[in-house]
Amino acid sequence: MHYIWKEWKENIRGKGLWLSLSIIVLISISILFRSTALSFDKGFYVLLINLFDTIIYFIPILCLFIGAFSIFQEKEQKTLIMLLTKKDSYASFLVRKSLGLYTVVLVPILAWFFIYLLLIKFNFELDIKAYFIFILAIVTMSLLFLQIGAAIGSFSTSRMQIIGYTIFVWFYFFFLHDFILLSFLPDVTYESVKLFSVGYFLNPLQAVRMFLETGTGVYSLGHMSRLLQAFMWTKPAFFLLGNLLFWFVTSISTAIVFHRKEGFE
Amino acid sequence: MITVKDLNQSFGKKIILESINIEINQHEICALVGRNGAGKSTFINSLLGLLPVKQGSITIDNVQVTKKNHDWKKAIAYLPEKFQLYPMLTGLENITFFAEAVEKSVDQERIEKALKSVSLWDDREVQVKKYSKGMLQRLGLAITLYQDSSILILDEPTSGIDPMGRKEILEVLKSLHDKTILLSSHHLDEIRQVCTHVAYLNNGKMEKYTVEEFLQTHNLGGIES
Numbered sequence: 001m002h003y004i005w006k007e008w009k010e011n012i013r014g015k016g017l018w019l020s021l022s023i024i025v026l027i028s029i030s031i032l033f034r035s036t037a038l039s040f041d042k043g044f045y046v047l048l049i050n051l052f053d054t055i056i057y058f059i060p061i062l063c064l065f066i067g068a069f070s071i072f073q074e075k076e077q078k079t080l081i082m083l084l085t086k087k088d089s090y091a092s093f094l095v096r097k098s099l100g101l102y103t104v105v106l107v108p109i110l111a112w113f114f115i116y117l118l119l120i121k122f123n124f125e126l127d128i129k130a131y132f133i134f135i136l137a138i139v140t141m142s143l144l145f146l147q148i149g150a151a152i153g154s155f156s157t158s159r160m161q162i163i164g165y166t167i168f169v170w171f172y173f174f175f176l177h178d179f180i181l182l183s184f185l186p187d188v189t190y191e192s193v194k195l196f197s198v199g200y201f202l203n204p205l206q207a208v209r210m211f212l213e214t215g216t217g218v219y220s221l222g223h224m225s226r227l228l229q230a231f232m233w234t235k236p237a238f239f240l241l242g243n244l245l246f247w248f249v250t251s252i253s254t255a256i257v258f259h260r261k262e263g264f265e
Numbered sequence: 266m267i268t269v270k271d272l273n274q275s276f277g278k279k280i281i282l283e284s285i286n287i288e289i290n291q292h293e294i295c296a297l298v299g300r301n302g303a304g305k306s307t308f309i310n311s312l313l314g315l316l317p318v319k320q321g322s323i324t325i326d327n328v329q330v331t332k333k334n335h336d337w338k339k340a341i342a343y344l345p346e347k348f349q350l351y352p353m354l355t356g357l358e359n360i361t362f363f364a365e366a367v368e369k370s371v372d373q374e375r376i377e378k379a380l381k382s383v384s385l386w387d388d389r390e391v392q393v394k395k396y397s398k399g400m401l402q403r404l405g406l407a408i409t410l411y412q413d414s415s416i417l418i419l420d421e422p423t424s425g426i427d428p429m430g431r432k433e434i435l436e437v438l439k440s441l442h443d444k445t446i447l448l449s450s451h452h453l454d455e456i457r458q459v460c461t462h463v464a465y466l467n468n469g470k471m472e473k474y475t476v477e478e479f480l481q482t483h484n485l486g487g488i489e490s
Contacts, residue, residue, distance in 0.1 A: 002365035006351065006358070013353040013392075078348035085313045085343040086367050086412070087335075 007070075007100030008107075016069075020062045021108050027054050028116055036123055044124035045216055048134045052212055056205060059138065060145045060173065063105065064166045067149020070101055072162055075153075075260070091256050094150065101146050106139060113138070133215035137208045140244060144204050147251040154255035177203045190227055197231045207243040211236040266291050266445065267312065267416060272321035274307050281307045283469035285321070289447060289462070291415075294438070295473070296456040297449040299466030305449050308466065309418060312447070313343055326415060342409035346420040346449070349401070352394035356385055356404050359393055363408045379407040383437055399430025406437055417446045423455060435459055453480075 011017040028051055035047040074080040074097070083093055113135055120126065152165045181200055188196045201207045213219035214236045221232060272285040281304040289295045299305050310316040312323060314330050314337070323330040325337040350359050360379065364371045380386045383403035393401065402422055409417055422438070423431040431452075438446065438459050447464075450456055456463060456476060463479040465472050474482060 002362055006354065006362045009358060010351055010353045077350060077352075078345040079350060081315070081345050082343065082348065082363065082408070083366055084315065085341065086338055086363075088366065 003096040003100040004103045007097070007104050011104045016066065017104060017108065020066065021112065023058055023062070024055060024109065025112055027051075027058065028112075029119075032116075032119060032123070038124070040123070041125045044120065044127055045130065045218055047120065047124065048130060048216060049213070049218055052134065052137065052209070055138070056141070056209075057174075059141055060205070061166065061170045063142050063145035064149040064152065064169060065162075066105060067101060067146040067151075068153035068156065068162045068166055069159075071097065071150050071153025071255075072156060072159070090154075090259050091252075094154070094252065094255055094259075098147060098150055101150065102143060105142055105146060109138065109142065110135070127216075130216040133212060137212040137215075140211075140240060141204060141208050144244060144247050147248055151251040151255040154259040157260055173203055173205050178206075190230055193227055193230045194233050197233060200231075201239040201243055202246065204243050204247060207236070207240045211240040266324075266326060267447065268324040269312075270322045270324075272308075272311060272318065272323065274304070274311060274316060274319075280469050282311070282466075282471075285471045287464055287471055287473050289445060289464070291445055292442065293462050294446040294448065294460045295462040295464050296460040296476075297447055297464050297466065298451075298456070298479075303466045304469060305466055306420075308471070309343075309420060309447075309449065312418060313341065314338070340414055341416045341418060342412040342414035343418045344405045344409050344420065344422060346424055348405055350393050350404065350408075353392060355390050355392055356380070356396070356400075356407075357389035359404060360408050360411060364411050367412055375411055375413070379411040382410060382440070383407045384433070397430065398426050399433055402426060402430065402434055403437065406434065410441075415443075415445060417441070417444050419446065419448045421449050421451070423450070423452065431455065 031047065031051045031054060035043055035050065038046050071094075074083075074093075080093065084090065088096075117126070117131060120131075148169060149166070152162055152169070156162045156165060181196070184196065184199075201210070210219070214221055221236075224232065267287075267289040269285050269287045272282055273280070274282040285308070297305050297308065307316065311318055312325070312330070314332070314335075317332065318330065326340040328334065328337040328340070330337050351362070354362065357376070357380070360376055361371055364376060377386065380389055383406050385400060385403055385407060388396070388400065393404065396404065406419075406422070409419075419438075423434055426434065435455055435458055438448070448460065450460075457480075460476055463474045463476055465474065465479060465483075
C-alpha cells in the first residue's frame, strides 16, 4: 500500500501524468465533436471504435514510457539500491512498484472516461455493456504496456536505451508483427491456421481490438468460413486473457532476470 | 561487527578483491580508502549481498551473508553515493516511505527523533527537490538512522557538498557513538575528524590501520585534505 501512496503522490505532483492524461482528454473530446453528426441510436458504437482506433496510438507508447522511466528513476535516484539492501528483493519491488503504477495510470483514465460517459449521454443512446467492454479494453492495454515498460526500465542502463527499446516495441506491435505474419500467410492451411492464430493474437493490439469489436457487436463471429472458424478457435476474451498472461509472465521474468542495479556492474 | 574472511571477487579475468581479511569491530568508525577503481564499490556491494560471494565469507553481527538468509540485512543500513531520493515527496514523506519499507507499523516518534538528530525537523514538509545537497545527505542519514541498524555503510557521504554542509554531516556522524560505521571517503580531514580506523584497499588487497598509523605509513601527515 505504501508504494501505491508514494507513486500516487509523486505522479500527481509531477507534470508527466497530467500531460499524458491531457493528450487522452483532448483526443476523446475532439472525436466526440467530430461524431456529433452521427445518428443518435447507432453513433455510440462508431464513436467507441473511432476513439479506440485513435487512442490505440497513444496509450501503448505513453504506458511504455511511464513504466520504463518510473523504474529507471528508482535506479538513477539510488532508491532502488536502498530498498534492495533492506527487506525487498527485486521481484517484490517490481510487483509493488507495478501495483503503484497501475493505480497512478488507471485512476485518472477511469475517472476521465466516467466523465466522458456523461458527455456522450447528451449525444447518443448509451449501451453500458459496450462501454464497459471499451473500458476493459483500454485498461487491459494500459496494464500490459505498463508491464512491458517496467521490463524495459529494468534492463536499460540509460535514458537513450529506454527511448530506443520503447520505440522498437511500439513499432513492432504496430507494424512489424503483422508484416512478419503476412509473409507466412500464403503457407497457412486449415491444419496450421490454429498456430497462425496464436501468433496473430500474441500481438496485444490485435487481441484487444478483436475483443472490443466482437464485444460491442461491431464485428460478428457468425457466418464465418471453416478456415476463419478454425482461426477463431476460442472466444476473443480468452485470446485477450492468454495474451495478457503471456506478456505479464514474459515482462516480469525478463525484468527479474535481466534487471541492472546502479553500482552493480 | 563485520568479519570478512578470504574474500575474492573478480570480473572475468580481472581480479578486483584478493584474499580480503578484515574485522570491523563494534562502535568503530572505519574509513574505506583507496584510489578510484580500487574496488571500494565491489567491497561494499559484497557486504550488502548485492554481489554474490563466490569465494570467502562475510559475517555481519555473527550472521553469514548469503542469498537465502536475509537476517543480516536487519543489522545493516546503507546510504549510497549521490542518491537523490524522491524529489516530489517531502522530507517527512520520504523517511516515512522508507520506514514502511522496513516495518509494518511506522513509529512516528522515531521518525521525529531521526529528523531532529539531523536538524531537519523544521523542513520536514518541504519537497526534497527544494533541499540543498547537504540537507538531502542529512535526510539520507535520518533514513538510515530510523532503521536502527547497528552498522551503517556510507558511500562518500560528503561528496559534492559545500564545507558547511560537510561540517554538519560530520557532526552527525561524530554523535553516533552506538553505531559501527564503514565510511567510504577521499577526504583526509574528515577521516582525521571522524574515524578511528582506516581500511586501505590497494591492488586488490586490504589492510587495516588506526588513523595515525595510516597517516604515518603513507606519509600523509602533512596533507590537509
